[in-house]
Amino acid sequence: MTEPNVPTLLFIAYRSVENRVLAAVLDAGHPITLAQARIVQRIGPDGTRLTRLAEQAQVTKQTAGALVDQLVAAGYLERRPDPTDARARLIAVSELGTRVWAIATAELDRVQAEWARHVGADRWAELHRTLIRLREITDPYR
Numbered sequence: 001m002t003e004p005n006v007p008t009l010l011f012i013a014y015r016s017v018e019n020r021v022l023a024a025v026l027d028a029g030h031p032i033t034l035a036q037a038r039i040v041q042r043i044g045p046d047g048t049r050l051t052r053l054a055e056q057a058q059v060t061k062q063t064a065g066a067l068v069d070q071l072v073a074a075g076y077l078e079r080r081p082d083p084t085d086a087r088a089r090l091i092a093v094s095e096l097g098t099r100v101w102a103i104a105t106a107e108l109d110r111v112q113a114e115w116a117r118h119v120g121a122d123r124w125a126e127l128h129r130t131l132i133r134l135r136e137i138t139d140p141y142r
Contacts, residue, residue: 017111024107030100032076035059037104039067040076040097047080047090056141076100 004012018034025032032040042048042056054064068091071077076097082088093101116124135142 013115017108020111021104021107025100025103028100028103030076030103032071032074032100036067036071036076039064040071040093040101043077043091043093047082047092049082049088050091053091071097 018037022032022034022037025037038057039053042053050064050068051061053068054061057064059067068077068079072079075094078092078094079089080092082090112124119127
């Protein structure tokens with residue numbers, strides 16, 4: 001059997017970190033699902049419109065709306081008026097959501113430090129530079 005291709009290897013690494021971050025959030029007492037987490041991670045610092053969240057998460061607007069409703073009801077997100085369009089609403093991270101985000105970020109930092117130790121600082125830095133460069137042609141939301 002041949003080695004997996006690079007996109008598959010990137011997916012395996014991403015799935016691993018996603019599972020660890022979600023486990024840290026759950027262990028801290030926040031019952032967030034993976035689908036909910038994938039919505040939250042796409043919210044910008046000033047809030048994001050629901051249609052944009054749905055597009056980035058690659059789900060229907062109805063699915064994104066249901067997940068946002070769950071997260072608002074649980075206190076992790078809030079809806080705010082969009083200052084650029086009085087008819088629109090922004091989805092934003094609440095105070096509670098910000099505390100949970102800090103838990104997730106701390107675990108992400110631990111994972112990255114562990115991976116950097118495993119492959120070495122130079123390789124880790126080169127991988128980061130390479131992926132930043134690749135983002136130029138792969139990330140429509142950058």
